[in-house]
Amino acid sequence: MRKIFISLLLILSFYANAQQPYELNSGWLCLNMKEVNTDGFRLSKTDFPLNNWMPATIPGTVLTTLLNNKKIPDPFYGMNNEKIPDIYKTGNDYYTYWFVKDFEEKALGNEQVWLQFRGINYKAEIYLNGKKVNPKTLEGMHLRSQYNITKLLSSTGKNRIAVIVFPPDFPGNANGGQGGDGTIAKGLTTQYTAGWDWIQPIRDRNTGIWDKVTIEKTKNIKIQNPHVITLVPGKRLPDAKQQPATIKVSVEVENPTGQPISGILQYEIAGKLVKKNVTLSAIHSEVNLPDLALENPKLWWPNGYGKQYLYPLNIKFISANQVLDQENLNVGIRQIDNIWNEETKSMGAYVNGQKIFIKGGNWIISDAMLRFSDARYDAEVRYHKDMNLNLIRIWGGAILERPEFYNACDKYGLLVFQDFWFSGDCNGRWVDPMKKDDQWTRRNYPDNHPLVLTAIEDQIKMIRNHASLAFWCGGNEITPPEDILEPLKNEILPRLDGTRILFDFSNSDKMSYNTIGGNGDGPYGIQDPKSFWSTRTFPYNSEVGSVGVGDYESLEKFIPKENLIAPQFKSKTDSVWDYHKYIGYDEHINPYGKAKDAKDFAMKAQLVNYDQYRALMEGFSSHMWEWYTGSIIWKTQNPWTALRGQMYDYYLDPNACLYGLRKGSEPLHIMMNPLDSMVTVVNNGFTDRNNLMVQAKVYDMQGKEYFYSQVFNAIGASSVRRFFPLNDFLKKLDKKEGVFVSLKILNEKQSVLSENIYWLAGKDGEYKGLQELKPAPLKITASQKNKGKIEVLLSNEMGHPVAFFNRIALIDSKTGKRILPAFYGDNYISILPGESKTVSVEYNGSQSDLAIEVYGWNVERKKVMIN
Structure with missing residues (x-):
């Protein structure tokens, strides 16, 4: 028995996991630099007092911290944003902050401890226990950084980190232009923060430790930046018996010890183990493992075409019966190809050998103040799935999206079209009187091209293993400068990826040949629904869209009561509506009867919303492979409380755009x-x-x-x-x-x-x-099917008129407030005489005291208790 016990201990020791990374996401304090009368060496010692320091939100921005400490009003409500000082007027010192965090950690034996920042905007100096961590100033928002802090840790295990974060050197004048005066693009940061035609300026320009801070412990080897390629030759069908797929894996390995280390580098997937004996003498090595031919693989498909199967893949380095480090990731086995369509004069997307008609949405960023969460990402991407879309394009004036976003896209089957950080507005495509510099000067933004190339390499490594990542794009409506584009196209992507196409820019002729003149993208306003069927536009349109005002319950969340008045056609728009970028609906609403008040306006706006987006996707689909290989809607979500271009509002409450688009996009x-x-x-x-x-x-x-x-x-x-x-x-x-x-x-x-x-x-x-439609006495029942799922039955008896355009909402039965997010099998639905419809409602399952609310065009508002 003793021998068995010892053997078991040895087995457990052999397969012991290296400690999983953990986040430093609580207990941070901060103070404006002008109030700190010492340097980072002294500040980062645990005995330095931190009296009167403010709790900081990490990850987060300075503005998020100020909001959470009630130092500023909610900038997304009403005109509150005008009450917050803008960095261009205050100077950068106003938003320059020290961030301090005490934590416990020590290294034992051959352990190595790594401090990792996934994003700081814009420059930073980092100190730990009275020592400088970064020998060179950390610069650039779109860049990960990692430091081996093993020798800097306190022998007592009690440590303090201090980080001073400086805003972008050129925050730009938010003068009302797209990206303000354009100078925000002189640095490698988020351009939208200087304002756009769908957002007001973000006053601190997203300054802060905006992404995750983690501590990772390994033994004396560190595995990083694994690269997994899947090759799926031939033309496949979902759920069929599959010919083999090839798995190719390589990893970077860090050896900080200065001594050669021998061991086994291995990966496991689908019960298959692939090994390689290696000796690592250099500080940094890249190792290619043997290829694996995986028999009868379960494939990953885009939404609407098949399932999204993901395989867990585990990579380990084992030496002397110890796991020195390991990485875990999920892999979707699929192959994406692009073949030019001569009839449409546009690129066609193929997945696993099958051509996919692209039905996409444009995405800015989940939250304009960078308040990201796994749950919010999951909900937003699920809404795109529910719209029957199969692609999300990440617009170039924001970020390369986070791994958590890509996890959700992998899960729900949304292909991703990822722009890099350039826009036609800021980067010089047009003559623009709002811009400070001329076109040729702006054409060379950002100022530091080597920094851009470094960031590009890093961010490609961060997201390249995701099955959903399908296309790279140089920039929004413009290419990067030539000395960035050429190495990106000819050296960096072939070396670091090699499996995905790069479109030079978002309406490049190589993506979609423009035979109709103009910029090719758009239109962006309300159209006659017939136009989507009759007017030929860009054959693979990266931006085409319309409006998106939410219903009355949505408007109440950010428009003050005194401003909740129905906008009137050709009259001056209310200041709050105007501030939140309202596009006029009135001439499209008036055929339904002039809006009596804001509630009536919002209901009639939903009819316009539904009709617009259903017609848009129906019109494009009707000319599938004849005029078009796809279209990407501008846009499907808002990172703040705007009144345009959204299928659901900032608070994750869907409007009729979502369900009109869902209908028009059915497989x-x-x-x-x-x-x-x-x-x-x-x-x-x-x-x-x-x-x-x-x-x-x-x-x-x-x-x-x-x-x-x-x-x-x-x-x-x-x-x-x-x-x-x-x-x-x-x-x-x-x-x-x-x-x-x-x-x-x-x-x-x-x-x-x-x-x-x-x-x-x-x-x-x-x-x-x-x-003049008469009321329809709709019968409604609701029943709980299981935790997190309700079914609603709506019945309209013979002899009644159509029960038209009914909105279903999951609400708190006591307060009447909507439960958000909630996911509906359909909504804004009409019930014909003598028919019934069942609609599923899903939510996160933690709420109680729920009810269903239903109201329609000719159906009285009702609250229905759940059986």
Whole structure:
């Protein structure tokens, strides 16, 4: 028994994990540099008193810390942002802060201790226990840094770190231009913080220790920056038996001991172990491990095309029966290729050999003040999945997104189009009277090109293993300077990645050849829905979009009560609405009846929202492979409380944009062409769909049904098929007050595979029928299916009119406030006479005392308790 016990101890010792990294994310204190009368050497000693220092939010910005300590008002509410001093006027010292943190740590035996910063904006000096940590000033927002602090740790285990953080050297004048006067781009920082047409300036320009600070302990070897490549040759189908895929793994290994170390470097995936005997004599080495041919792999697919299978992959370095270090990551096995489409004159995206019609959304950043969390990332990316999108583009005026964002995209199947840090506005594409410097000067921003190249290498290593990362892009609407673009394209990416295409810039001819003149991207305002079907635009449009005002409950969160008035067409917009970047709706709302108040306005705005984004994606999909290989909506989220370009608001409350887009983006979708009323079906799948019943019905405003046609037919894989027009039928109905058109696809079992309801205006373009629509006494029940999931049943009896455009909301039954985020199987839905619909509602499962609220165009607001 004793021998068995000793053997067990040896096994446990052999497989003992190196300590997992932990975050230094609490207990920080801070003080403005002008109030600190000492240097970092003295400040970083544990006996230096920290009386009257302020609790600091780390990771976070100075502005976040000031907000959390109630030193400033919420800059996202009303006009509060105007009450906060802007760095351009105060000078940089006003937002220059010392950050101090006491922590316990010591190194035993052959342990090595590493201090890691994942992002500081903009410059920093770092001290530990009275010693300087960084020999050279840390500079640049978009850059990780790591320091071996083993010899600087206190023998008692009690340590203090002190960091002084300086704002960007050139914060820029927030003069109302895109990126202010443009000089924010002289440094390697977030350009949007100087203001844009969708955001007001961030007053501290995101100064601070804005990303994670971690301590990692290893033995005398450190594994870092693993690189995993998956090769999936041929044309594959989801859920089929697969031919082998090739896994290629390499790692960087740090040996700080000064002595050669021999051991086994290995990785394990899907129960397969791959090993290599190595001797590491250099301080820094890169090791390639043998390739693995993985039999019958489970593949990773974009949303709407298949499952997102992720394999855990573990890398270890073992020497003398000790695990000296290890890395764990999740790997999606997939291959992304790009093939030029001669018909559309644009690039086509292929995953695992199958062509993917890109339905994407543009993303700025999760939060303008960099208050990131795993939960928020997960919710935001899930909303994009719920929209039936398959791609998110990260806009170039912000950041390379964090690994936690990419984790969510890996999980939900969102391909990522990642821009680097350049924009046409700040970096000189146009003559701009708001900019301080001329085009040629701005064209050479940032000032420090070697720093940019260093940051590019680092950030590529940080995110390159994610299955969701699909495309690199030099910049938004402009290329980087030539001495950055050329090494990026010809040396850095081939060396550090080699598997993903680089588009020089976001509307490059190599991505989408512009045959129509102009910039090619856009439009950005409200359009006649017919235009999305009739007007040909950029064949792979990186920015096309419209509006996005939330409903009344959303507006209440950031617009003061006295400003909650309905904006009127051609009259001066209220100052708060204007400050939050409102785009006028009125001429599009007035056909539904002039808005009586802000609540009425918000409800009618949702009709415009839904119609806009459904039509946008239907129009692009109707010309799939003929005009377009994809489109990317500008934009699908807001990092602050703006009144434009969002499918859900800053508080994660969805509006009708999301559900109109969800409808128009269905993988199998039935729709009606507004130009000629042609009933059309789009199939985004990889297989033919046979034995489909295509059904059309029309309902008048009294709820009377007019059956038109149903046909049995098929539609090929990844194709569009036009079935029959409704024009003659609609003319016979003499739709003087407007009608509802109901379209459905059913299978042989009469199950509905896709349905769509349009509301058509009368002959004069007005929705008088809707304005006079009689109430529908909708029956609503709600039941708890399991923790975190509720089902809502809505029923409309025969003899009633259509129960039109119903908003479902999960609320706190006591306060009436919405539970956010919540995820709905559908929303803003209409229930036809004699029909019922079940809608699922999912939430995080921790709340109690919940209820469901439902209201609609002609349905009285109701609170329904949950059974």
